[in-house]
Amino acid sequence: MDRTLIIGLGRAGLGLHWAVLRKLRTAGRHTDLFDTAPVLTLDPPAPEAPARAEGLRPVASVAEARTLLDPEHTVVHLCTPPIARLGLLRELAAAGFRRIIVEKPLAVDRQSVREILALARRERLRLAIVAPWLASALTARLERLVQEGALGELRSIDIRQSKPRMSRTLTNGGHPTAFDVEPPHSLGVCLRLAGEASLAAAELTDMRIGDTTIPGMGRAELVFRHKEATSRIVSDLTAPVRERRVQLEFTDGRAVAHYPNGEDDHYAQLRFSRTGRPETWEVFPDDALSAYFVDTYRALRDGTDLEPQLRLGARVVELLADAKDATRRLGATDAHSPAGSGGRQVSHAG
Incomplete structure (x- = not known):
């Protein structure tokens, strides 16, 4: 131990x-x-x-x-x-x-x-x-849907990650942009389900609270092209409600999934159906972080190869860096400025 x-x-x-x-x-x-x-x-x-x-x-x-x-x-x-x-x-x-x-x-x-x-x-x-999210029981079920092909071939992934994060953003400058907060979870899932990807589009907005503006910490949108599918991630840190929703479109069906939204209720939900067929609805336990720590401590103890996980984590950072570059070229908030200054840059109107 x-x-x-x-x-x-x-x-x-x-x-x-x-x-x-x-x-x-x-x-x-x-x-x-x-x-x-x-x-x-x-x-x-x-x-x-x-x-x-x-x-x-x-x-x-x-x-x-x-x-x-x-x-x-x-x-x-x-x-x-x-x-x-x-x-x-x-x-x-x-x-x-x-x-x-x-x-x-x-x-x-x-x-x-x-x-x-x-x-x-x-x-x-x-x-x-x-x-x-990669250790999640829900992700495992989505992966089975893709691999088994019962709903046809995967064509698109749409992920919505919304939560209010105003207080923490004002006091903590550890995350330079909204790309760095929630999308690392969901982008890993997109790569797991649809394979290697390249950036197709990116958008980043500031967080505005009254007269206060926090650069790059509002709404982030990412679109990626995979070999056979596209994926879209929208993360809004100014949303009034929490949502962790994933929708998969297949050639002959659809799946809509919800990851648990907080530490007080570790249950996921999954609805899926073939085109023209009745929908299947499942609710099941999904304490993903607990599962991740158990699996990781065991892997570290047993000498399991962690290189694939490390490569995936590195690839997520590279793709998010592509998104930051793209938003800078479009004249959006400089994604690197908060990190370069060593803390959160906050501006106040007037």
């Missing part, structure tokens, strides 16, 4: 990674994977009280964590913003930590991806990119 070190105690580290790990450890069904010893956390800007209240043990540095952990039996969760990954990965590698789960996306530009991949090869890092 493995110890755990979580770096970054924001929404991802504390609200998602630790919340799921705590649930899995409490359930006691995977005692071969998760050590019951306290989880170590590293988040220098944050006060230690929240971590200690959760039963976590704060450390001040990677070097201190190394004195308390055996890297060969430790899984590191890297939950810092995607604009601040490479330096920490170098520090972890130098301390001997090799098994690392990286919060999505892997990076926010091509150069960072190339440097991370080169570091991983040089230091023999085993990197896993957080991809709960």
